[in-house]
Amino acid sequence: MTTFREAVEARDAAAIEALLADDVVFTSPVAFKPYPGKALTAAILRGVLRVFGEDFRYVREIADAGGRDHALIFEVTVDGKTVNGCDFLHYDDEGRIDSLTVMVRPLSAAQALAEAMGAQFPRIQEEALAAAQIQP
Numbered sequence: 001m002t003t004f005r006e007a008v009e010a011r012d013a014a015a016i017e018a019l020l021a022d023d024v025v026f027t028s029p030v031a032f033k034p035y036p037g038k039a040l041t042a043a044i045l046r047g048v049l050r051v052f053g054e055d056f057r058y059v060r061e062i063a064d065a066g067g068r069d070h071a072l073i074f075e076v077t078v079d080g081k082t083v084n085g086c087d088f089l090h091y092d093d094e095g096r097i098d099s100l101t102v103m104v105r106p107l108s109a110a111q112a113l114a115e116a117m118g119a120q121f122p123r124i125q126e127e128a129l130a131a132a133q134i135q136p
Contacts, residue, residue, distance in 0.1 A: 004089055004097065005058055005072055011049055017042040021096035029085065029104040030114035039131035041100065046127065047120035051113070052076045067091070078116055083109040 007015035026041040060073040072087040085104035092098040
């Protein structure tokens with residue numbers, strides 16, 4: 001099975017989505033409320049892949065001994081700002097990601113990311129609605 005890191009580094013949206021639990025909750029670094037559900041989370045992550053340029057890279061990975069919690073530290077440039085961030089993943093009993101929390105710094109980079117992702121949101125909403133309609 002492909003890991004989340006491998007899927008993101010390969011920019012493989014289908015592999016990323018396959019790793020998500022149906023009840024996954026995505027907590028954004030720039031939104032107040034978490035986003036629930038696989039369709040919306042997958043659409044958001046596709047938006048992230050569009051926003052993050054080719055210079056995206058994971059620089060460190062930390063995992064607990066049980067393998068259910070991971071922290072993936074990354075760097076990327078968004079709108080000329082260097083973003084330092086971390087993806088915090090939790091895996092459920094079936095090995096699917098049921099919680100994904102992203103944190104970024106510094107504030108100016110978080111603001112650039114918020115603006116870039118805001119521009120993606122109409123497409124994200126369309127993709128999530130379309131996916132929700134075809135799911136059983």
